[in-house]
Amino acid sequence: MTYNHQELIAAAARAKEKAYAPYSRFKVGAALCTAGGKIYIGCNIENASYSLTICAERVALFQAIAAGERDFVALAVVGGDQAACFPCGACRQVLAEFAPELEVITGQPGSPLYRRLLRELLPDTFTLK
Structure with a gap:
């Protein structure tokens, strides 16, 4: 499966605009690409009880x-106006449950992108083993 990195980043940037982030004011968008080429988006959704906040990647x-x-096969993440915004540790672990070889792409539309494999970002995941 091939996919366009910039198109995936653009989808994440559009998702970022839907974020609910009144506390941190740091909006994050994510776009997850399936092996079949379908894209699912998510945005961060904050809560006054901070531990109940959910990240864009998990959405x-x-x-x-x-x-x-x-x-x-791939996940794009766009956060605020930062050059790179990789998933947090909790998101890395949840993603690894389903796609340890996932390509993670971050950056801003039209800018250089940063790419890593999920197993590089979280080398020792919890597993059923």
């Missing part, structure tokens, strides 16, 4: 899982 993943998807 995108949970939407895909709820739609019956299980095979993922």
Whole structure:
């Protein structure tokens, strides 16, 4: 499966605009690409009880899982106006449950992109083993 990195980043940037971030004011968008080429988006959703906040990456993943998807190839993340915004540790672990070889792309539309494999970002994941 091939996909366009800039198109995936653009989808994440559009998702970022839907974020609910009144506390941090740091909006994040994510776009998750399946092996079949379908893209699921997510944005961060904050809560006054900070521990109940959910990250954009997990929103995108949970939407895909709820739609019956299980095979993922790439995730784009756009956060604020930062050059790079990689997933947090909790998101890395949840993503690794389904796609340890996932390509993670971050950056801003039209700018240089940063790319890593999820297993590079979280080398020792929790597993059923």
